[in-house]
Amino acid sequence: MAAGPLTRERAMAVLDTVPDPEVPAISVVELGIVRDVEVAADATTTVTITPTYSGCPAMFEIEKDVRTALEAAGASRVVVRTVLSPAWTTDWIQPEAREKLRAYGIAPPGPAESGGLVTLTRARSPVACPFCGSSDTRLQSEFGSTACKAIHVCHSCRQPFDEFKAH
């Protein structure tokens, strides 16, 4: 990191280098969980983050990584606040980050379901395979290797793959 006083912009740039521990292809900023950063005159840095899921076990790891990165960049003290509202949504994941997810082998999320009726039995349109692009895929389970992923199987290239669940 470049030397010099820590500014809000630089703190944000530093956070954009902190990978999500469970999806290291994208940063915690790209994931949309960093909601705000404030740098006080004495370089005390306050980072506001929001969990992806209520029980996301990566939150402690993320907090530690955020702290370490900002301290290395000159923050005198790092305060990490956790807020629940507004609730995180996959709609906050930016287009470039979606492409990074696909390149990493994880199908990016579709648009998040808004309120209204719960469709108990719904025909979901197939999710495109991140490896071969085929739409000839099948949902194996809505619960995958982490809270935020579903498992699909591609009939075309015969690869199982993760999908970042719309949330």
Add this chain to the structure above:
Amino acid sequence: MSEPTSAPNARPDAGDAGDVEDGEAGGIAAGDATTRERSVAGVRRKPEQDPLFEYLLRLGDDRLVLGHRLSEWCGHGPILEEDIATANVALDLVGQAAQLLKLAGVVEGKDRDEDALAYFREGVEYRNCLMVEQPNGDFGYTMLRQFLFDAHSLLLWEVLATGQHPALAAIAAKAIKETRYHVRHSSEWVIRLGDGTGESHARVARSLLELWRFTDELFERDAVDDAVAKLGVVVDTAGLRSRWDTMVEDVLTRATLAVPTGIAMQSGGRRGRHTEHLGHLLATMQIVARSHPGARW
């Protein structure tokens, strides 16, 4: 639950804030055994004295106990995908419980955080409904119980998310998204097993008769509900029941199962009167925290 040493960071206004905030040092305080010792003694009082605390315990304990029950399937699921799914749902429920109990501790204002409330209360202090503490039975029993609970949960979160208590509304708005996945999963299994083979139908039909006695308790209303309504947590219990009946009947019909009638109802959990199963569950869940108070990893 969260890291076992996170100390409460009660602020006078936190109960009304739109978020639940961690302490600035990540909520970690070393050697916090005194809080634990105070908590072990427990606090006996009438529920009406602190209705919001009581209400949050009911919500939190339902999810903590059911989350623990589901976690018992880890490594024992009928297929790998379901092993993963039940563990995922358990994680969501325990996460929701952690948020609810953390808020309960702030509301109570007696220096008890979510871990103190989870690990250092006795069975009689637990406020969960009886359904969630029942042993898992077979996979069909677990999925049916999950569906009956998830349907109630989703409808309740939808009400609480629009409520006048910002911190609870924030927890609810987050939980809705998770619960949508849960109810879809559990309802699909109820339909698949009910409308499945003769064996799966017979088993899930028997489970329905066993579980139905615990369903009225989900819609019990007492002085606590009326008192929290005055604080902005307004739940139309009869309306909730009617929407639940519609959703449950729809799924049971598709599962070729009949809604049971003439079943004698059981309740008592909201006042700390539990079945024998809760004590065994708590013994397993609390043993590490109680054997090593203040331990950290």
